[in-house]
Amino acid sequence: MRADAKKNRDHLLEVAGTAIAEQGADVSLRDIARRAEVGLATLLRHFPTREALLDALLRTSFDELATKAGELEASKSPEDALAVWLRDCVACATEFRGVTTLMAAAIEDVESALHVSCVTMRAAGARLLVRAQGAGVARTDIDGTDLFALIAALAWLGDQPSLAPRADRLFEVVASAILTNTGS
Known part of the structure; x- marks a missing residue:
């Protein structure tokens, strides 16, 4: 270029x-x-397309989250790695208002410009989740798709002016429900 x-x-x-x-x-x-x-x-x-623009905006952040997941795997305990990555992921998803709906749709639509970025991010979170589950510190009845949905739900809270003040507390509630060995 x-x-x-x-x-x-x-x-x-x-x-x-x-x-x-x-x-x-x-x-x-x-x-x-x-x-x-x-x-x-x-x-x-x-x-x-709008999706192509959003993909260009989000791809760098999503790629950074995928890279960070690998770094956290190497440097943090399983529960700390997952908790840190979850918080960063929710922050990324709330940076641009209204993208959570598009992300949720893109994960299922292989034709979407956002699909690959969302799948990459979901896979990174799934690896951290599986690691935490293997260590016995995370629920075993959820998977990477559930984790992606919870991230979208938490990010959606941040998009709602009347609920945004509760977002941090509700993040802690959800994190403590996922991580069974902490009082997050």
């Missing part, structure tokens, strides 16, 4: 990230283009 094209793409991502954080995942693409001071055609040339 040419340097100027990369600069334009990065600028579009920065503007889109701000717009989605403020207005949610269904923000108008035309509004994003206007804020970035480019035409809609320019935005669509870089990101032909």
Whole structure:
């Protein structure tokens, strides 16, 4: 990619990230283009669909979460690794308002631009969960798909103004329900 094209793409991502954080995942693409001071055609040339734009925004964070899962496996106890990763994952999912619904749909839709990123993140969490289950510190009646759903539910709480103040406490409730050997 040419340097100027990369600069334009990065600028579009920065503007889109701000717009989605403020207005949610269904923000108008035309509004994003206007804020970035480019035409809609320019935005669509870089990101032909809303999902492609969201994938570009989220992929880096999801890849970092997958990498962090591996680092946590090597450096933390099973329960600490899972708890830290869960908190980081929920924080990532709440960074951009309204993406949890899209993530939940994308995990099942192999045609979705977000599918691979969501599957990668789910697999990373599943590895941490299986490790904690093997150590006897996590419920054995849940799997990676359940964990992904719980992350989405916790992130959804953060998107709801009336419930957001309860999100941290409810995270602790859910974490202590998953991790059987802690009082998280």
